[in-house]
Amino acid sequence: MAVTASGLYLATWIDILDATQLAVDLSLTTNKIALFNNTITPNFAGNGDTAYGVAPYATNEVTGTNWAAGGVTLGAPTIQDNDGTTANVGVLRYDANDVSVASATFTGARCGLIYADALAGNNAILLVNFGADYSPNNGTFSIQWASSGIFSLDLTP
Amino acid sequence: MPSLEEQYEEAAEAYRNDPTDENREKFHEARDDLSDARSNQRRTEEQDPNNSRGQALVVAENDAESE
Numbered sequence: 065m066a067v068t069a070s071g072l073y074l075a076t077w078i079d080i081l082d083a084t085q086l087a088v089d090l091s092l093t094t095n096k097i098a099l100f101n102n103t104i105t106p107n108f109a110g111n112g113d114t115a116y117g118v119a120p121y122a123t124n125e126v127t128g129t130n131w132a133a134g135g136v137t138l139g140a141p142t143i144q145d146n147d148g149t150t151a152n153v154g155v156l157r158y159d160a161n162d163v164s165v166a167s168a169t170f171t172g173a174r175c176g177l178i179y180a181d182a183l184a185g186n187n188a189i190l191l192v193n194f195g196a197d198y199s200p201n202n203g204t205f206s207i208q209w210a211s212s213g214i215f216s217l218d219l220t221p
Numbered sequence: 222m223p224s225l226e227e228q229y230e231e232a233a234e235a236y237r238n239d240p241t242d243e244n245r246e247k248f249h250e251a252r253d254d255l256s257d258a259r260s261n262q263r264r265t266e267e268q269d270p271n272n273s274r275g276q277a278l279v280v281a282e283n284d285a286e287s288e
Contacts, residue, residue, distance in 0.1 A: 091233060140226045142256045144249075149260070151253065159256060161226070162263075173281070194279045203282030210276055211260040 067100075067175045071108035072215065073188040076180075078110055086187060090143050090158050094182040095189065097163065097207075098135030099126040102174035106191050116179040116186040128170025131205065136163060138178065138214075148212035154220030159213035168205040173198045176207065178214070190215055225255040 079086035096116075104120040107113050113120065116134075127133045138160035147155040176192040192214070198205065223231070232251035236244040 093230070140229055140255060140259075142229070142252045144252055144256060146253075146256060146260075157256075159259065161259070168281075173279075192277055194277070196279075198279050198281035200281035200283065202284035204280070205282070206280045208263060208278040208280075210278075211263045214277075 065103050065105045067102055067104060067106060067191070067193050069106075070175075070191055070193045070215075071106065072190045073108055073113055074110040075112060075114045076187045076189060079187070086185075087183065088180045088187060088189060089182070090189070091141055092180075092182055093137055093139060093141065094180075095138050095141065095160075095178060096135045096181045097138060097176040097178050097192075098133070099131065099170070099173040100124050100175050100177060101126050101172040102197060104175075106175075108191070113188055114185070115188050116177055116181075118186075121177055121188070126170050126173045128168065129202070130165055130168040131170050134181070135176070136165065137181075138163070146213075147216065147218075148210070154218065156217040156219055157213040158215050159209060162209055163205075163207040165205045167202055168200045169202050170205075171197075171199045173205075225251070225258055229255040 076086065076088065080088050098116055100121065101124050103124045115121065125133055141160040143158050145152050145155060146157045147153050148157065174194055174197050178189045178192065180187045180189060229251040232248040236248040
C-alpha cells in the first residue's frame with residue numbers, strides 16, 4: 065500500500081464529459097484538498113476511486129491542529145489555456161492559490177486529494193503525491209504549486 | 222484598489238450571475254491577470270528560482286522551540 069504518483073480520477077472525468085454531465089466546477093472556491101497518509105493506494109482508473117469519504121478515502125485521512133477533516137478550500141481557482149509561461153498554446157491549466165496554514169500540527173501527510181465539496185458525492189478530482197511524509201509541529205504547512213499549475217493537460221501534443 | 226484576486230472573484234461572480242459575452246471577457250481578463258502574477262511570483266520564489274520542478278513544493282515547519 066503506497067502513494068506512488070499523482071493523477072486525475074478517470075471515473076469523475078468520464079462522468080463530467082459523458083451523459084452523466086457531473087457538475088464539477090473547477091472555478092469554485094469550494095473545492096477542497098484533504099490530506100492522506102501513505103497507507104492508501106490510489107486507483108485512478110475508470111473503475112477505481114471515486115470520492116472523498118469513499119474507500120480508500122474513508123480512512124487514513126491526516127488531521128490535526130488547524131487542519132480539520134475535509135481539508136481546506138483552494139482559493140482563487142483558475143482554468144485557462146496556458147502552459148505556465150505562454151497563453152493560448154493548447155494546454156489546459158488548473159491553478160489556485162498556494163496553500164498555507166499556520167500553527168499546524170499533524171503527522172504523515174503523504175498526498176492531497178482535491179475534490180468537489182460542493183457536490184453531494186464529494187467527487188474526487190485529482191490526487192497530488194507529495195513524494196514524502198510531511199509532519200508540521202506547530203508550524204506552517206504550505207503547498208506551493210508549480211507555475212504550470214496544479215495540473216495541466218496538453219490537448220495538442 | 223482591489224487586489225487581483227478580489228477583482229477575479231468579483232468578475233467570476235458577475236459572470237455566473239449574468240453570463241453575457243462582456244462579463245465573460247472581463248472574467249477571462251481578470252483570470253489571466255491573476256494567473257500571470259501568480260506564476261511570475263512562483264518563478265521568483267527562492268525555493269525554486271529556476272521553476273524547473275513541475276511539481277508542488279510542500280513544506281512542513283516545526284515550532285522553533287521543538288527544534
